[in-house]
Amino acid sequence: MGVTNSNKVINTDRITCDGALRVTLALTAAPDIVSNPTDIVLVLDRSGSMTGAPLAAMKLGAKTFIDLIDEATDNNKDGQIGSGSQMGVVSFSNTAVANTQLITSVDALKTAVDGLTAGGSTNHADAFTKAVQLFDPASTNAKVIVMFTDGNTTTGAPPAPIASAARAMGIIIYCIGLIGSDGLDITALNDWATDPDASHVAVTPDAADLEALFAELAANISKPGATNIAIHEVVNPDFVITSISSPTKGSATMLDAHSLRWNIPQLGVSSSESATLDFFIRHISQLPGTKLVNESITYSDNEGNVVSFPKPTVSVSCDIVVHPEDCPVPVELTVEGCKDSVLVDMGDVYLESQGQIIQMDVTIKNVCPGKRVALAAILTEVDQSGMEYQRGMKVMTIPAHNFPMCRDVLVKCIKFVVPDNRSLSNEGICGPRKFKARFLANNIDTDYRCCESVITL
Template identity: 65%
Template sequence: MGITNSNKEVNVSQITCGGTFQVTLGLSAAPDISENPVDIVLVLDRSGSMAGSPLENLKLGADTFIDIIDETTDSTQDGQIGSGSHIGIVSFSGSASADTQLITSVADLKAAVAALSAGGSTNHADAFSTAASLFDPSSSNEKVIVMFTDGKTTSGIPPAPVAETIRDSGIIIYCIGLIGDTGIDVDVLNDWATDPDASHVAVTPDDSELEDLFADLAANISKPGATNIVINETLNPDFTIVSIGMPSSGTAAAIDSQSLQWKIPSLGVSGNEGASLEFYVQHTGQTSGNLPVNQSIFYSDTEGNTVTFPDPSVQVDCGVSVDPESCPIPVDFTIEKCQDSLVVDLGDVYLESSGRIVQLNVKLKNVCPHKRVALGIILTETDNYGSEYQRGMKAITVPAHNQKNCQDVEVKCIKFVLPEDLNVSGCPCQSLCCERHLKVRIIAHYIDTDFRCCDSTVTF
């Protein structure tokens, strides 16, 4: 079969700036189908959410899958599944039906696929049970279920125990998920599929990719397992590898802080086999947003299998970042050999971050003892036409004094910052040499008073 599935997934969808997350690479492989016949049941979701382009693209994917198996089993696309292999079709919504048994006629298989129509709920348990019932327990053929679905279980019994029983009987389960209207739960698909999950589950949000997913799975069936596998992964520059776990097969090592290499001597040569690698990645860049995890990933093996890994991304939240001053542009120069002195003209250098600090003092007149004062200062700047622009407001609590009589209270050092990039004076250049015209308004009142509201009672 060659490589039957490839996957890459992350364990989170969102992190904060500098956060860490886990990446899992997965592969599965199996022997050549022409020498090791396989019975395959395609289990196809025809629930109501599949109406329209999802169902049409599913049919294209299933037909392509059937054509590839037809050709690879006997080296010709002659309308018959050869070499002792078979394909069966099961479809499901609120209940499942065996649209064909395990047969070899390509025309009959495609006719069953073409007849599918969307409608109803989603009963995964019945779909699994119906698919498993098609296999002949006495057959020595490898047994494979390819479950396709676009949504969560909405009818029938829980499917997980049914899938577990099927796996325990030796049947291999692959899951293909389309993120539909009700949303696909990847953890559920992982629970249903044969281990390792990463190499037996594939998910796409775009139904136009379904044909490619089915084609990739079927195309690799024509090849024997894979040998001398090399996977080179390079991360997006915003991420750094923190640690690399021990892979379930082969060896993995960091090439540098942003790339690794995973080598597997052989996989799936004598039987269906999966392999996975987990490593941890940290965000070390300054960029926020939905960032792809890897910059590139390349696969090679002796058999020439074609492998495409998904390209997961992570939403990175770095909060609000302001960088008011860019790094100065350097001036390059060289001191020649045997030269013990050098004069370099660096040109003009302008002051960075110019601005003013305004410090205000105010005297509050006749402030009564034992009363706090709320003081507000509003600063504006005017242009040459008299228009005002806000430059700041401060609210200050002035503590009460304990003198016997009313006193004047000075409030000192009320500071405002006026960057020159806010200058509206019309001066041709932003510098401290330009005049700026300001207005200040002051509001003050007592916080503490002797007045208390009370209800008045009038008696007649």
């Protein structure tokens, strides 16, 4: 069968500017269909939401799938599925119908697919039930269900228990999902499919992608298990790889901050196998937006399996950052390579204060465009009796921003120098000091104008 599924998923679709997320790569491979005959049931959604382009795209994808299995089973596109494998078609809307039994005639299978019309609700439970009934329990053939759907369950019994019972019988379940007009519960597809979910579920929002998804699955089902697998992942330059977990198969190595390599000696050579790799990345850019997680990913193996991975995106939200105080200006110096030491006069440094420096950040919420903000920071120190002593106040103007809507503004590095005053504490020279910080903020700019006063006698 070769590589029967490949996937790439992330654990969240939204992070902050310096946020992190987990990326999961997954593969499933199985032995060659010629030496391991397989009974396959195509389960096809023909509910009302499939009307028009989705139904046409599904038919094209299903017939492409049938042709590829035909050719793979006997190395000849002769209109007959060979080597002991068989295929059947089940379609469903309000209820499910076995449009064919498990047969080998390509023409009969395609005729069944072409005859489908859209209409009605979506009954996934009956679809799984009818599909399972097509398999012969006494047969030694591998058993596969390929479930295609574009919507949520709207009628019938809960499908999850029926899918679970099918998996318990040794049936491998793949799910292809089209995000249709009524939405799609991807969690449900993950629940129905054989584990791991990432290797057995493929979802697209574009009906035009269906032929490619069906074709890739059929092509990989027909090939032998994969050997000498090499996957090279390069993440988007706005991210860095922070760590890699041990994969369930093979080994993974971080090549640099932006790339890794995953090697698997063999997968699915004697039976169906899955492998997953988790790695963690962090966003390092200061620019917000919806961003691709990976820049590129390449796959190779000795069998020449054609493998593509999804390209997940994550929404990155970055606050506006203001630096109201500059860092000290550095003094440059040079040390010649052949000298062991150097003596440099660094000039004068003026003592600001004895004590400590407190540096604080604060976020001003919901600042509207075009409005400057006056910000006051007040710092007090608290003695053992709870009395407060003034340690400083700063007032600053935060520049207006030009974003089209109100935004949070992060004000960074507000510094206070607090002189040494151990008289407030009995903790000794290294003991803790207690402080309280208060912030006040208001808009400076306003379009309000007071009415002119009128004096009367």
